[in-house]
Amino acid sequence: MAAVQNQTLRRSIHQALAGSPDLTALLGGLRIHDEAPPVANFPFITLGQSVSRDWTTGIENGAEQSLTLHVWSPFGGKKRVQDVIEAIRAVLSDRPLMLADRQPVNLRHEFSEVRLDPDGDSFHGIIRYRAISAPAQAVAA
Numbered sequence: 188m189a190a191v192q193n194q195t196l197r198r199s200i201h202q203a204l205a206g207s208p209d210l211t212a213l214l215g216g217l218r219i220h221d222e223a224p225p226v227a228n229f230p231f232i233t234l235g236q237s238v239s240r241d242w243t244t245g246i247e248n249g250a251e252q253s254l255t256l257h258v259w260s261p262f263g264g265k266k267r268v269q270d271v272i273e274a275i276r277a278v279l280s281d282r283p284l285m286l287a288d289r290q291p292v293n294l295r296h297e298f299s300e301v302r303l304d305p306d307g308d309s310f311h312g313i314i315r316y317r318a319i320s321a322p323a324q325a326v327a328a
């Protein structure tokens with residue numbers, strides 16, 4: 188079940204980002220990937236690690252998921268990475284995402300960071316989001 192929830196969250200976030208004309212323009216095209224392509228046009232976004240934690244109790248049923256996004260831009264692209272991070276935050280800010288049979292309670296930005304990648308040739312932005320969800324019928328009640 189956790190793997191399905193993670194895939195659904197990843198797909199929902201990908202669709203939200205891909206549907207943003209501002210983000211697409213900033214990237215120079217639809218450059219949102221599940222994994223970094225072998226040959227990529229910069230800048231681009233990859234969907235990184237996702238983790239799911241069950242917080243079901245005797246009376247409540249729910250899950251917490253986190254997803255890390257990565258932004259890549261060549262050397263000298265620190266400002267571009269920061270701009271892409273801000274565009275991602277604008278798209279996902281408190282956005283309700285469809286998660287199949289689950290209804291998200293909230294989607295929150297946890298942190299962002301921009302650093303020079305160890306390759307010395309590119310900047311790497313890291314953004315982590317946290318989603319708390321419950322079964323759809325529990326949220327509606």
